[in-house]
Amino acid sequence: MNQEHSDLLMEIAAQTLEQLAFIFSFPDDTNPDAIWEEAATGCHVEFSGPSQGELLLLISNAAMPELTSNMLGMDEDEVPPEDQQHDALREALNVICGNLLPRIGGTEAVYDIQPPEILDAGAARSLLDQIKTDQRDYASALLSLDDGGCQLYMRLDT
């Protein structure tokens, strides 16, 4: 695992959740598989440029309504519909990816980021296993949230 990239991933993800959705998170390295013990949704994005790779985000389903309603400034008792929750998650991953790549490749580097896609937990887990198997130099970050957790993985081909 690439520790430098993992630290960066943790920093950018925590900043994005706080600034975009007012969600405060804390680093959690106690149980990297904790996210699988509860219902979770995955989101995946691919990028290309000076280096290419992909970013996978897994988040507890329990955290999705807060993520969405905070982004939209909805009342606490309003529950956003699922498609809106998915859209909010795609946008959050898009912002994380867009802020992460210049920190890795420098601000002169030009990257193309594909539209993020939602994955169900099974597909996300398969992709995660593939990233871990194919790429020993992956980066990962696990964040603890008020409602569950959030886990990120990045594969980077140099």
Added chain:
Amino acid sequence: MPLNVLIVDDSSVMRAMIIKTIRMSGLDLGEVYQAGNGKEGLDAARENWVDLVVADINMPVMNGEEMIDRMKADPELSALPTIVISTEGSATRIQRLEKKGVTFIHKPFAPEIIRDAIQDLTGITGIGDSDESGAF
């Protein structure tokens, strides 16, 4: 006079956040048009009276940069004030956009950044201070 705004972003959540932020800024908003990609945005700009365009860059079908290039090539739209709100982190791309006359705002954004950009671009004064802090 109310300002008609066109928001072009493939994320409906981001469009809603931008609209909310503009409303929070105290701007006298008229019609708000929305589009999910550059092609729809271009169509909406041609079909409606629009005073300000707020667009993303990474979008399917037609990206924001191509939409801006087509607007610049259209005498009816070439002078339309345009703000790009994007996660784009490449200084090369941002400078290229700024040379086209657009104002660039990075995501996540603070509400007052949008307010100030609109004020600078449109020259409209009397936009109130946001009473909410934080970033989006």
